[in-house]
Amino acid sequence: MEPVVQYKEVQKSFGDTHVLKGINLDIMPSEKIAIIGPSGSGKTTIIRLLMTLAEPTGGDILVDGKNLWKMEVNGKTKTANEKHLGAVRDDIGMVFQHFNLFPHKTILENCTLPLTSVQKMDKTEAEALAKQMLDRVGLGDKFEAYPANLSGGQKQRVAMARALVMKPKIMLFDEVTSALDPELVGEVLEVIRDLAAHEDMAMVLVTHEMEFALEIADRVLFLDEGVIAESGPADDVINKSENPRLQEFLKRFRSNGQS
Amino acid sequence: MWSWETFIDAFPFVIEGINITLGLTVTSYLLALAAGFIWLVLESTPSRIINFFFHWIREFIRSTPPLVQIFFLYFAWPEVPYVGMTFTPFIAAMLALGIHFSTYISEVYRSGIESVDQGQWEASKALNLSTKDTWMRIVLPQALPPTIPMLGNYLIILFKEVPLAATIGVVGILSLARTYGSNTWAYLEPITIVAILFLLLSYPSALLIRWLEKKMNNRFEKKETKVKVSK
Ligand SMILES: Nc1ncnc2c1ncn2[C@@H]1O[C@H](COP(=O)(O)OP(=O)(O)OP(=O)(O)O)[C@@H](O)[C@H]1O
Numbered sequence: 001m002e003p004v005v006q007y008k009e010v011q012k013s014f015g016d017t018h019v020l021k022g023i024n025l026d027i028m029p030s031e032k033i034a035i036i037g038p039s040g041s042g043k044t045t046i047i048r049l050l051m052t053l054a055e056p057t058g059g060d061i062l063v064d065g066k067n068l069w070k071m072e073v074n075g076k077t078k079t080a081n082e083k084h085l086g087a088v089r090d091d092i093g094m095v096f097q098h099f100n101l102f103p104h105k106t107i108l109e110n111c112t113l114p115l116t117s118v119q120k121m122d123k124t125e126a127e128a129l130a131k132q133m134l135d136r137v138g139l140g141d142k143f144e145a146y147p148a149n150l151s152g153g154q155k156q157r158v159a160m161a162r163a164l165v166m167k168p169k170i171m172l173f174d175e176v177t178s179a180l181d182p183e184l185v186g187e188v189l190e191v192i193r194d195l196a197a198h199e200d201m202a203m204v205l206v207t208h209e210m211e212f213a214l215e216i217a218d219r220v221l222f223l224d225e226g227v228i229a230e231s232g233p234a235d236d237v238i239n240k241s242e243n244p245r246l247q248e249f250l251k252r253f254r255s256n257g258q259s
Numbered sequence: 260m261w262s263w264e265t266f267i268d269a270f271p272f273v274i275e276g277i278n279i280t281l282g283l284t285v286t287s288y289l290l291a292l293a294a295g296f297i298w299l300v301l302e303s304t305p306s307r308i309i310n311f312f313f314h315w316i317r318e319f320i321r322s323t324p325p326l327v328q329i330f331f332l333y334f335a336w337p338e339v340p341y342v343g344m345t346f347t348p349f350i351a352a353m354l355a356l357g358i359h360f361s362t363y364i365s366e367v368y369r370s371g372i373e374s375v376d377q378g379q380w381e382a383s384k385a386l387n388l389s390t391k392d393t394w395m396r397i398v399l400p401q402a403l404p405p406t407i408p409m410l411g412n413y414l415i416i417l418f419k420e421v422p423l424a425a426t427i428g429v430v431g432i433l434s435l436a437r438t439y440g441s442n443t444w445a446y447l448e449p450i451t452i453v454a455i456l457f458l459l460l461s462y463p464s465a466l467l468i469r470w471l472e473k474k475m476n477n478r479f480e481k482k483e484t485k486v487k488v489s490k
């Protein structure tokens with residue numbers, strides 16, 4: 001089977017700060033990957049590069065074998081233009097830490113907008129699909145509400161429904177529970193659990209929920225200072241690794257009582 | 260001495276000019292609203308040199324008095340080589356006030372756009388919305404409503420600058436009041452009439468703007484209560 005995404009020696013610097021120092025990573029279709037690591041290690045940056053929210057400063061990212069950030073024009077390699085990026089972006093969805101719902105649109109409109117605007121689907125069809133997704137995340141009774149009247153957990157579930165309607169091949173989750181009150185984390189994880197079990201899209205989760213990573217991830221990556229320091233089956237990385245940096249990270253984590 | 264007789268006599272004479280005064284206000288304001296967008300575009304091109312160039316020009320226009328600009332367009336522009344041409348007083352005043360105020364209005368637009376959370380752009384991109392849809396359906400609908408009170412304020416300020424056009428012979432209410440005065444030697448009543456007319460028009464507008472401001476500040480809460488009520 002071919003990987004759906006390949007990172008090849010991917011680098012990213014902001015000025016003099018080298019955030020990613022050569023990332024190599026293959027993501028298989030339907031694979032569930034969790035990325036853990038200390039703050040500032042570059043976890044968010046890794047997935048932002050794939051979502052095309054930031055441009056790598058070195059290396060290549062391939063989606064379905066196609067180079068995401070580069071394109072061939074008359075035999076010459078050039079930086080990808082908006083059209084090229086747009087074609088790849090359709091296969092990728094993302095859920096953000098701070099939800100980023102559109103506050104001036106209802107819950108339903110938040111979910112139909114990408115369908116009517118990007119896929120040019122007609123309104124009735126789009127609404128049917130959006131309602132189906134909102135039902136699935138447990139918000140079938142909130143279609144006409146605005147984001148402002150939802151709880152954080154509900155907002156994040158809408159954000160997931162909004163990303164899901166596009167039927168991406170890869171879904172990216174950036175610490176989607178860390179902005180939530182503790183009692184709302186469960187309902188969001190429940191939705192992700194359901195997706196992980198029943199959807200065959202690839203999922204990449206940046207997370208601080210170690211138990212959750214153990215439970216749903218096929219593979220866990222430990223990112224440290226811009227490199228993938230450990231990679232392997234969840235149990236091996238979280239419970240059996242000898243890597244001192246990883247152990248220190250996990251220890252600090254457990255003593256914070258966050259695991 | 261104040262005379263109600265003169266007041267009543269002067270009133271119809273002065274009010275003749277209201278169409279010109281209001282017409283100049285509205286046309287120069289519309290020009291300012293449109294040109295405000297143009298500045299924004301000219302100052303956010305991919306070329307930093309072009310952006311800086313237009314930023315400097317806008318800064319220059321903003322820092323010179325509107326009266327100087329009115330005089331410039333009316334008296335000096337016809338002498339400018341190649342592009343120079345003669346404007347009627349009305350057109351000269353409209354262009355000068357419109358362009359002058361566009362430099363402020365562009366700033367208002369910018370602040371509105373910058374008030375939109377960066378996450379809105381990122382979500383739009385993640386959903387693969389086109390640049391046009393991102394602007395038209397996500398960014399501007401959030402950026403513009405909060406600027407309405409500010410835009411309204413500039414309308415009132417502009418309205419109060421319109422009498423400057425009298426200096427180049429635009430026959431608005433102030434010009435007519437002066438004409439009435441020089442014909443009859445009674446200035447007190449006609450000019451008071453002008454002041455009252457300005458007050459009558461700008462004060463309610465100021466109230467309207469204050470009301471809009473309140474409404475804009477609560478606009479998402481409004482929707483919230485509406486939804487709650489409907490359940
Ligand atoms: N736009 C930017 N400009 C400059 N530096 C940035 C930018 N984005 C990220 N960085 C820097 O890159 C480093 C990695 O950031 P990143 O957000 O990927 O870390 P992270 O692993 O997601 O951390 P956290 O767990 O705190 O979210 C940080 O040092 C951050 O300050």
Ligand SMILES: [Mg+2]
Nearest residue numbers: 043044045175
């Ligand atoms: Mg992060």
